[in-house]
Amino acid sequence: MSKPHTLRAHRGQKLQGHVCVPGDKSISHRSLMFGALAIGRTRITGLLEGEDVINTARIVTQLGARATKIDDTWEVLGRGVGGLTQPDGDLDFGNSGTGARLMLGVVAGNSVSARFVGDESLSRRPMGRVLTPLQAMGLRVDKNRTTLPMMVHGTPDVLPFEYELPVPSAQVKSAVLIAGLHARGRTTVIEAEATRDHTERMLRYLGAKISVEERGDARAIHVEGDAELQGRDITVPGDPSSAAFLVAAAAITPDSDVTIENVLINPTRTGFYTTLCEMGANIEFLNEREAGGETIADIRVRSSELKGANVPAVRAPSMIDEYPVLAVVAAFADGDTVMNGLAELKVKESDRLAATSDGLQANGIAATVSGDTLTVHGMKNPPGGGRVATHLDHRIAMAFAVLGLAADRPVEVDDGAIIATSFPEFEPLMAKLGATIERIEST
Numbered sequence: 001m002s003k004p005h006t007l008r009a010h011r012g013q014k015l016q017g018h019v020c021v022p023g024d025k026s027i028s029h030r031s032l033m034f035g036a037l038a039i040g041r042t043r044i045t046g047l048l049e050g051e052d053v054i055n056t057a058r059i060v061t062q063l064g065a066r067a068t069k070i071d072d073t074w075e076v077l078g079r080g081v082g083g084l085t086q087p088d089g090d091l092d093f094g095n096s097g098t099g100a101r102l103m104l105g106v107v108a109g110n111s112v113s114a115r116f117v118g119d120e121s122l123s124r125r126p127m128g129r130v131l132t133p134l135q136a137m138g139l140r141v142d143k144n145r146t147t148l149p150m151m152v153h154g155t156p157d158v159l160p161f162e163y164e165l166p167v168p169s170a171q172v173k174s175a176v177l178i179a180g181l182h183a184r185g186r187t188t189v190i191e192a193e194a195t196r197d198h199t200e201r202m203l204r205y206l207g208a209k210i211s212v213e214e215r216g217d218a219r220a221i222h223v224e225g226d227a228e229l230q231g232r233d234i235t236v237p238g239d240p241s242s243a244a245f246l247v248a249a250a251a252i253t254p255d256s257d258v259t260i261e262n263v264l265i266n267p268t269r270t271g272f273y274t275t276l277c278e279m280g281a282n283i284e285f286l287n288e289r290e291a292g293g294e295t296i297a298d299i300r301v302r303s304s305e306l307k308g309a310n311v312p313a314v315r316a317p318s319m320i321d322e323y324p325v326l327a328v329v330a331a332f333a334d335g336d337t338v339m340n341g342l343a344e345l346k347v348k349e350s351d352r353l354a355a356t357s358d359g360l361q362a363n364g365i366a367a368t369v370s371g372d373t374l375t376v377h378g379m380k381n382p383p384g385g386g387r388v389a390t391h392l393d394h395r396i397a398m399a400f401a402v403l404g405l406a407a408d409r410p411v412e413v414d415d416g417a418i419i420a421t422s423f424p425e426f427e428p429l430m431a432k433l434g435a436t437i438e439r440i441e442s443t
């Protein structure tokens with residue numbers, strides 16, 4: 001990762017134009033990992049080339065499934081389910097919880113011993129949530145560690161398993177389903193709240209036997225073991241979680257009119273957009289179409305008067321990565337915005353509940369945390385003028401850069417370099433729309 005640099009975002013002119021955001025991070029990780037588990041060649045277009053995903057590409061290569069870029073396309077030469085080989089050296093996931101947790105599911109089913117390592121932020125994040133089911137299926141973990149660094153040992157004899165998710169996490173669901181591909185028999189994951197379903201969709205697309213059973217409000221997802229996946233072409237749509245920063249910036253900057261093309265609008269990912277519409281934002285979904293098993297659209301957003309909203313806890317899984325930027329938008333609304341059910345925010349790249357409320361307060365915006373609820377007291381014209389600690393969290397950095405574009409005084413974020421984990425083009429894309437975000441290199 002490059003050296004931290006400060007970003008200083010200034011209030012300026014309206015934002016305008018048509019842009020594309022980079023590929024979806026969740027789908028990008030999965031396309032590399034599932035390509036590695038498929039037989040033959042998987043060609044991926046639109047892969048996100050952020051640091052998190054590039055780490056995953058290097059790691060599948062270390063495990064014997066070569067991932068390379070040829071012209072504009074990434075190609076993975078898969079080894080088949082259970083066919084990965086012993087890596088040389090540590091598997092370094094950098095900042096990525098998705099990379100590490102899903103790969104634990106991959107390694108569980110292969111005769112591989114691997115040392116998982118990551119940066120300071122990732123080394124603090126809980127891995128027990130995936131290790132509990134994966135150890136029941138046969139994964140061994142040295143010294144019973146529950147945080148990185150950790151040495152793990154997979155097995156060719158994975159046991160099928162039925163697991164009810166104790167937390168609404170697509171990463172945990174995915175890790176268990178991936179390990180289940182290698183088991184002899186059927187593995188089932190039960191989720192009380194729907195989480196993003198890219199694993200189910202892509203595994204099915206590559207030939208796995210996946211079925212979904214509705215059980216009241218819950219869903220049971222079954223995967224048949226001894227699976228065979230076939231390499232295929234995958235097109236990665238634009239990331240709605242990255243688009244959210246541009247949408248938020250346009251919504252709060254007067255006279256803006258911005259269109260973001262080719263954005264994934266899978267309903268397990270669009271809670272932020274639903275909420276903004278409830279707040280009175282002027283958002284249109286244009287040219288809706290199907291591409292590679294997912295629905296995509298062009299999103300047009302124009303600035304408008306916003307009002308506070310009450311965001312229900314059931315919506316949290318579909319917008320879990322968007323709360324920091326929603327909190328920023330809420331500062332420009334008339335009235336309070338109450339965000340419920342945010343327990344999972346505390347275990348992201350940083351404690352995002354604390355980082356968000358601290359960042360708001362540093363900029364003169366009243367925010368209160370009570371249990372798992374964040375309330376932002378909207379003030380229409382927030383003062384800004386503060387410096388925000390990003391805590392190695394790309395979404396905190398981008399959310400508060402957006403605040404500076406419409407607050408009275410400039411806003412500084414202390415580490416713009418971390419943004420490259422998920423959205424390396426953030427600064428040039430914002431500049432293209434007309435935003436003024438100054439980069440101050442540390443000496």
Ligand code: S3P
Nearest residue numbers: 026098168169170171172320321
């Ligand atoms: C992701 C799932 C979410 C999300 C993360 C990506 C995924 O985490 O926060 O950025 O790709 O499965 P949880 O599943 O832990 O909530």
